[in-house]
Amino acid sequence: MDYSTHARIRxxxxxxxxxxxxxxxxxxxxxAVRTTGDRSLAEDVVSLTFLEAWRLRHRLRDEGDGPRPWLMGIAVNVLRNTTRAARRHRAALARIPLRDTVPDFADEIVGRLTDTARLAAAQRALGRLRRADREVFTLCVWSGLEYTEAAAALGIPVGTVRSRLSRARTRLRALAQEELERPVPPTPAPPTPVPPSRVGAAGPGGESTEPARRNGQVPGGRTRVARSNEERTR
Incomplete structure (x- = not known):
């Protein structure tokens, strides 16, 4: 094979x-989309993969049918790092106390898209696999790499690719069905806002909810103030 392309990359x-x-x-x-389910994150993975390919271009060797296995190996490593970073980010957000509840309309949209629901179920099922099996499955089944290409991308023997893929297929059939049948928890209803007409009404304990008067305001207006001044001058 002519490896002039490899030389030009290096x-x-x-x-x-x-x-x-x-x-x-x-x-x-x-x-990246099928692995993460996040289109925005997938775009970042593409950018980072080619930046890493440029940085690591000297490591491309003259073997195989082309640069695809080498490039997908870089993509797998980028996905590992971004997935770990995303988990840390979610864990950090979970530690922040919630303040205001914002209604989420995503469930309504997802409910209309069967393909999206199935993809989400498949991603949850994949998340329950061992990482080694998951990477082989996504490369060979979802991204269409040959066994030899996946082996080169992951740095493992072809026989290991075959055994991991077989194990992943068997396990995923059961896991995906479980995820599809799992009931979706109901979304809590947003809090009911208080209408403007209720301002000034009595509160739950009978107390008035009318806003406090500004400094200098006296109940009764000017008449009561005038009478008080007259009484003091008597």
Whole structure:
């Protein structure tokens, strides 16, 4: 095979990197979307993958049918790092006390999209697999890599790819069905706002909810103030 493309990548030829991006960015994006379920995060994964490819271009070796396994291996590592960072971010947010409840309309939208629901169930099922099995499954099944390409991307023997993929398929059939049948918890109703007409009405204990008067205001208005001044001068 002619490895001139590999040599141009190692040399940092900008034109060959443009060709590499045009040819493989859609594959990296689809793989990231299916793995994370987050389109915005998938776009970040694509950018980081090609930045890493540029930084690690000297490590590309003259073997295989092309740069795809090398590039997808970088994408797998980027996904590992971004997934860990996302978990830490979610854990940090969970420690922050909630203040205001904002209604979430996502469930209504997802309920209309069967494909989205199935993808979400598949992602939850994948999350219950061992990471090694999950990576083989997403590369071979969702991203369409050959066994040899997945082996090169992950740095493992082809036989290991086959055994992990078989185990992942068997386990996922049961897990995906469980996730699809799992009931979705109801979304709590947002708090009912107090209408303007209730301002000034009595509160639950009989106390008045009327706003306090500003400093200088006296009940009764000017007449009572005038009488008080007359009485003091008598």
């Amino acid at each position: 040399d940092g030829d900008p034109s060959v990197f443009r060709e590499l991006f045009a040819a493989h960015a859609p594959l990296v994006y689809r793989h």
